Amino acid sequence: MAFRNIVIVGGGIVGLATAHELLKFHPNVSVVILEKEGAVGQHQTGNNSGVLHAGLYYKPGSAKARLAVTGLKEMIAFCEANHVAHQICGKLVVATDESERQRLQNLYERGQKNGLNGLQMLDRSAMVEIEPHVGGIAALRVPEEGIVDYLAVCQALVSRIEQFGGRIITDAKVTKLRPRSGGGWVIQSSQNDFEGDFVINCAGLHCDRVLESAGEKRETRIVPFRGEYYKIRPERQFLVRNLIYPVPDPEFPFLGVHFTRLIHGGIEAGPNAVLAFAREGYQKSDINLRDFFDSVTFPGLWRFLGKHKKMSWEEIKRSFSKQLFCAALQKLVPEIQVEDLEPGGAGVRAQAMSPEGTLIQDFAFVRGHNALHVLNAPSPAATASLAIGREIVHQIAEVF
DSSP states (O other): OOOOEEEEEOOSHHHHHHHHHHHHHOTTSEEEEEOSSSSSSOSTGGGSOOEEOOSOSSOTTSHHHHHHHHHHHHHHHHHHHHTOOEEOOOEEEEEOSGGGHHHHHHHHHHHHHTTOSSOEEEEHHHHHHHSTTOOSSEEEEETTOEEEOHHHHHHHHHHHHHHHTOEEEOSOOEEEEEEOTTSSEEEEESSOEEEESEEEEOOGGGHHHHHHHTTOOOOSEEEEEEEEEEEEOGGGGGGOSSEEEEOOOTTSSSOOOEEEEOTTSOEEEEOOOEEOSSTTOOSTTOOOHHHHHHHHTOHHHHHHHHHTHHHHHHHHHHHHOHHHHHHHHHTTOTTOOGGGEEEEEEEEEEEEEOTTSOBOOSOEEEEETTEEEEEEOOTTTTTTHHHHHHHHHHHTGGGO
């Protein structure tokens, strides 16, 4: 049976890119996106640092590695075709001492396996030619990395979707999915009920709840981690030219604080990674009792914290101490001082976690009855969004 009416839950960049790819390859399909906010891209998409990731960090052969590498090329082409501000400026991944040198070499080899072009191992003299104020003893140059305005990407996607005949309905929070007699779904929302032959769940921070409302078992859970940023005051922004990253700690599943030049000007420093008490908790004071209870009653969270006690505590301390945050940044740029840091924004990462306390590292797609659920799409999902959308089209090819 050919499904002609598809409803996408979630108007972040992954939901929009999925609609775009569906309509591009199947122009006779009706596609409706339901977004609970008043505009698209208001959560993970609009609160990240705007980096175009080349696919350096991800396990060779994983969906993240494959889709980031192809997705970067597609995103650059899309930005060029739609006049979206972007720049391929390159980045340095910096080894700050001898203990990190071998890990840097491992990253270089991983990047080569993933198909990245132009990777270079640099000594100290070569590093400072690119970033004159950088610290450390060695670096890996990743020339394909860049920066972009992801909200502008979203607006371009909206225009393309509407040109293709798709609909985007905002202020439509999905409250329940109900099986429809004869197949398909009735999707109840805060605005109206909608009917669809097939549902694609791109709800990001709330994707596990949408999964559960569709009658599936919620085994993994979204645990929200807030990433907090500082901005470098204008007169000190000369200390960073483009992107400066640390060598990731293999014992902790986040990248660590780094420096990012923003596409419309300015330098951002961060983020850390702390448990948020609300799935949309962009401030320390934001608490949602349902979200908080959902996290603290999940055995996986306590197993995760048990495995990463020291690093979790360090992240919490950095969240409340500007001095400690600055000390972490000084490993990359020693001249940075506390007074150089101004308050910045924050984002919340929708991180899927297993009951065993393991963070799901790869993109995760779960096929349900007349539905596909995107259950883990953190960074580099924005970079890879067009490739993810096409992957979804391939995964549900038999419904057309």
